[in-house]
Amino acid sequence: MKYLLLIGVCTLFTLSACRKELVIPPVTTLRIDLQHKVGSAHLAFDSLMYENKAGESYSVTKLNYFLSGIGFYNNSQLVFTVDTIAYIDARTGGYSFRIADIPAFTYDSVSYFIGVPPPYNEHGKLTSTYENVAMEWPDMMGGGYHFLKLEGHWKDTGSISGYAIHLGTNACLVKGGYKASGHTRQGVENVIGLSMDINEWLETPYTYSFKSDGVYTMGDAILMQRISENGRDVIKVLQ
């Protein structure tokens, strides 16, 4: 009886100690695909063929940004958050990332950040890759990281000039959201497509004009705030 008791206690203890290591069967897998568009067309770099709401022709030569805090909501309750701060260089094409072993869920809206959430928006808080380091926002301008680098050229009555829309600092973190309903299913890879419309950076609520507002946002709190607000609906969920 004494031995049986000992066996029981030891077994329970051991099982308890290694319970964390037991493999739990995957519930479902989520893949998020991201694409970049201007209006309804896929983004083509270096081509001065786009027109913003202010009526100015423009091109895109660089689009680098951080996408983070993707959250799925149902009835205003957060049901799932993607715990990733993704660096995206749109020149390399679309972007895709996969999250495995997550519970199935139903959602009716999606939220996101463009930028780095405040707890991580300090030098050295992100993995020290070359790309992340190149996104650092200088200490003397507040530190942290660039949230967005959108650069290109635009045409003003015949002459071509450049523009550089850079966002950074916690106050300008883009907090966006979009109504979109759906659900993830067990046993299959669930794909959710997201699409960034570059035009949206330059409109709604603020119609941004390179000519009247300026071509360079970095260090200009007012311009950055306008761009940040425009970014709230820059990403949509593809149904």
Place this chain on the structure above:
Amino acid sequence: MRKTAWVICALIALIVACRKETGNPPANNSTDIPGLTPFIIRPPAHFPKLPIPEDNQPYVEKIQLGRMLYYDPILSNDGRSCATCHVQSKGFTIDGMINDMPVLPHVNLAWNTNFMWDGSQRGTLEDLMLFEVKDFFGTDIAKVNASAKYRELFKKYFAVDNITYKEVSYALAQFVRTLISRDTKYDAYLQGYTSLSYDELQGRNIFFSEKGDCYHCHVNPVLTDNLLHNIGLDSLYTKEMDKGLFNVTHDNKDLGKFRTPNLRNVGLRKRYMHDGRFQTLEEVIEFYNSGVRKVTNLDPIMTKAGKENGLQLSELEKHQLVAFLQTFTDATFTSDTSLSNPQ
């Protein structure tokens, strides 16, 4: 007694069954040779992670072999070695020019993926070294194979009887990956080991603020963004060499684009820009201050309102910026005997 043994066996079985695989995964390095000494390249903590190809992990012996080759004229057919144009005391470049272009220094190349002034070489360090050996030097690989010393060393370290361009380029890449400048005054400042003078600090403020806006391309702390830009050096591209990336892509948007040079040891250089047109840092800064040409593909970063006519720095500010650039000089790098000629 039997019961005790049973209890122990049961417990062992449970523990073994539950044990998590914690060991390192088997090395995925098909070129691993038994007996070689793994070498850990440790850049400072404030540097980005060092990318190293899985199939050319660093080993002491391979690095030494690469070092021998770097300083050995056997790779060329005209008596030159890599070190002929990449002199350590000059920061692994030279004062003069080759084909009317300054020699880009071999410094911190391990982080780069674009090489040459016009970006004509891309890929890994191994890819670059393959170009240097096969195309730039036109190495007579039979000559290398005829060397008993190299035959023996490549046999021992790369397990090959017949040396090919690949093994030579991999050995060179092993050494060049260790050419890391990490010990400038600025690095010491970043790590809190030293302070900068007033002028150096003011220069830093110019460098890392919108006043100078140097940091967008010369990113901290690597001091290059590894990309190509048109910075408005020319409005007409009369010489082929001035066309830059255009000569690679034949796309007009790439006219006049050149690779951002690494600023480490910039104070030691005697020639600046792709054609060496400037010979002092003061001249370089004066170009950014008042000499930028307004071309249609000028880098967007350089089109800030109010700076259409240049940075508009005062004489004092220019002096302070030069003072800060001098803090990128790395005397350790230029004198480290582990990087020098092994002969």
